[in-house]
Amino acid sequence: MSAIKGLNTKPEILIRRMLHARGFRYRLKNKHLPGNPDLVFPRYSAAIFVHGCFWHVHECPVFRWPSTRTEWWKEKLLGNKTRDEKNLERLLDSEWRVCIVWECSLKGKYKLNEESLADQISSWLGSDRQFLILEGKKS
Numbered sequence: 296m297s298a299i300k301g302l303n304t305k306p307e308i309l310i311r312r313m314l315h316a317r318g319f320r321y322r323l324k325n326k327h328l329p330g331n332p333d334l335v336f337p338r339y340s341a342a343i344f345v346h347g348c349f350w351h352v353h354e355c356p357v358f359r360w361p362s363t364r365t366e367w368w369k370e371k372l373l374g375n376k377t378r379d380e381k382n383l384e385r386l387l388d389s390e391w392r393v394c395i396v397w398e399c400s401l402k403g404k405y406k407l408n409e410e411s412l413a414d415q416i417s418s419w420l421g422s423d424r425q426f427l428i429l430e431g432k433k434s
């Protein structure tokens with residue numbers, strides 16, 4: 296009877312919920328795949344990453360370099376970004392299809408309509424396109 300119980304709005308949970316509602320079944324956090332994707336769809340050879348704009352350095356209105364310890368943050372965050380790129384390459388090279396869902400497409404003032412987001416992912420899953428990026432409106 297916790298008062299906190301209720302909608303979990305973590306971006307990753309949102310994606311899971313919308314795809315589950317559409318009948319997609321997936322596995323979580325496959326540690327054997329490069330970068331440890333958040334959702335894995337073995338029968339579609341597809342992996343989804345839900346990336347926080349800050350930690351993964353998304354070029355979007357949500358991202359801002361911290362104003363203190365700037366050098367330290369630059370090194371850390373750009374390290375994350377480089378690692379992401381390597382993991383992406385390794386996945387695509389080994390015939391996985393990859394979708395990156397940026398946090399700004401799911402929450403905040405730039406977010407996309409949930410239905411259309413779910414539509415785009417579902418149609419991508421059923422396609423043979425190798426790569427899909429979803430990000431918030433850039434206005």
Ligand SMILES: [Zn+2]
Pocket residue numbers: 348353354355356357358397398399400430431
């Ligand atoms: Zn973003």
